[in-house]
Amino acid sequence: MALKQCKECKKEISTDANPCPHCGKKNPHGMPKWLKYGGGISAP
């Protein structure tokens, strides 16, 4: 387990935390790789 910063509230949360326990942001570390293949979010 590791800690990463939530991109929404900037608090450090577990990489397993989804949604963020502080602000409730889903995918608080950014786009998970599974979403790239079927989430419909456009690539840069």
Ligand SMILES: [Zn+2]
């Ligand atoms: Zn957060």
